[in-house]
Amino acid sequence: MTYQFDFGWLIDSLPVLLKGIRITVQLILIGAVFGVALGIACAWVRALGPKWLKPVVATYVELIRNTPFLIQLFFIFFGLPSLGIRMSELSAANLAMIVNLGAYSCEIIRAGIQATPRGQFEAGASLAMTPFQTFWHVVLVPALQRIWPALSSQIVIVMLGSAVVSQIAAEDLTFAANFIQSRNFRAFETYIVSTLIYLALAILLRQMLAGLGWMLFLRKASR
């Protein structure tokens, strides 16, 4: 192998990379907040919601979990305009991530809810809590605490999966890498650098989610 590695382009390309990182971080923050919220709503439907809505949610979850994220993205960005629904690259990427994480987190949260003993619903009711209050305070919070590690991993997986939004020209980190390597012809080095950035982001995100979990659940419990 006579290849000479060259990382000299890195300094000039830094602003492009930073912008890509910013968009990727922005995508995952919005995606995580709304995706988990959607997941909680769907889990509520599957546990206590109206009967007619249950099969709808079940179909949504199964459809999303058994198709690739790339195709969901293409369907939203290229397919939906045929129905008159148009959106920017970033909105489409955000929507796809929310819809995707919503389905996965629904299943994860549902597993946590199912582990709640039946008696706790009844105990909540006997304390004159409304069904919604019981769901929120008695069922959901302990369920979230139970499944927090699984939910965190799923959020990290969605973050890593977001690399494909570059395919609809959303200007995330991968898009930045593609742009840079088309200028400097140093494809391998460019992708090594962006892979390492993704690795750092994944480790950071995992730590942040662990910290958030501690803030949400353990600190409360120790008080």
Added chain:
Amino acid sequence: MTEFSFWDILRNLLLAARWTVVLSLVSFIGGGIVGAALLFLRIGGRRWARLLSRGYIQLFQGTPLLMQLFLAFFGIGLFGIDVPAWLAACVALILWTAAFLAEIWRGCVESIAKGQWEASASLGMGYLQQMRYVILPQALKVAVPPTVGFSVQVVKGTALTSIIGFVELSKAGSIVTNATFQPFTVYGLVALIYFALCWPLSKSSQLLERKLDVAHRNH
């Protein structure tokens, strides 16, 4: 201007879906072999082997599959080989699958009670004998549902190989869209074909899990 009927679209997509299936099988089998090697390193006695395997798994689980595909595509090229897309796709998917399978299987091996290791050690068995006769037969049973479940991720992962130019179902979807200007129909069909491939795997994983759970309770 050629007109494309619904049947033309479906037929072309189904023909391309063969490559999705082939690539999934290759990645899964290859990933299983490499993953088993990683597993033996990961739970074996040697410290450097454990660290090496752990680092490998964290690296591949902590980076996007798309980046791994790009690196395989351009990395193999550094050796002066003209890399066809299928080769890069196979290499990246096998390495990626291996990392996940090794981690899943490690969980299964660790779910076997420590007493089993000690009992087999006290019978004078070596590491490989312990694995062969005591640990693996039990761990394999636990491992089946999550392994089948992960195969769904592999099938979905193959969609990314379209980005480096391997013509499978997703790439065919893009090509057909460009020819027919019917993205809604085409991507809808592509999604349904993926669903038809993945859903039986998901369902059987769930069923196996339930069956195994019953077996567990009867102990």
